[in-house]
Amino acid sequence: MLRVPGPEGALSGELLLPVDALALVVLAHGAGAGYRHGNMENIAAAFAADNLATLRFNFPFMEAEKRRVDSRKVSIDAIAAALETARGKTQLPVFLGGHSFGGRMASHAVHELGLDVRGLVFCSFPLHPPKKPSVERAAHLAAVRLPMLFLSGTRDALAERVLMEQVVASLQWAELHWLDTADHSYKILKRQRTGSADVFAELAGVAARFVDRVLD
Helix, strand or coil, X not given: CEEEEEECEEEEEEEECCCCCCEEEXXXXXXXXXXXXXXXXXXXXXXXXXXXXXXXXXXXXXXXXXXXXXXXXXXXXXXXXXXHHHHHHCCCCEEEEEECHHHHHHHHHHHHHCCCCCCEEEECCCCCCCCCCCCHHXXXXXXXXXXXXXXXXXXXXXXXXXXXXXHHHHCCCEEEEEECCCCCCCCCCCCCCCCCCCHHXXXXXXXXXXXXXXXX
């Protein structure tokens, strides 16, 4: 465990650093679970298997065991603090991202604070609330001049496929990978899913290839 000096006190976190790591991804968690949630641990482990280091951390609301998420300012300040902590631990190229709310806040952190990172990796970007399709949450992305990777499930109720594809197509350097039968939490339909690859291994492989292209 490590400690991140967050905007409202120290935050718990974890650095997973493979020996042959090519880059580090600061991963922020979603609105409903902290950095030690199974999904976050699975993503980090899969990234490590593909030589991507990760730094995961709690947002202040999760550290304080509150249900209501932090304001955007507090959230992006926490992400900036995690980024600074990551830079103090390694000289690797750094990317930002996260699952759902965490990934969205990472994009706002880059947009509003001008954080110097190599790119953004979104695990289940929450384009809109369930059953309320819109693209308002992506309005700021056009101003983010960085490579972006979106890893979305084909059953994600927070990312209507046509809208997500339109958003990604409108961005200067953005890639979208659909994870077959996965929902917003990356739960899959095993009998219907094409291919035998584990969903986390699949997304990590795509992320590693994206990082390679950005760093090339």
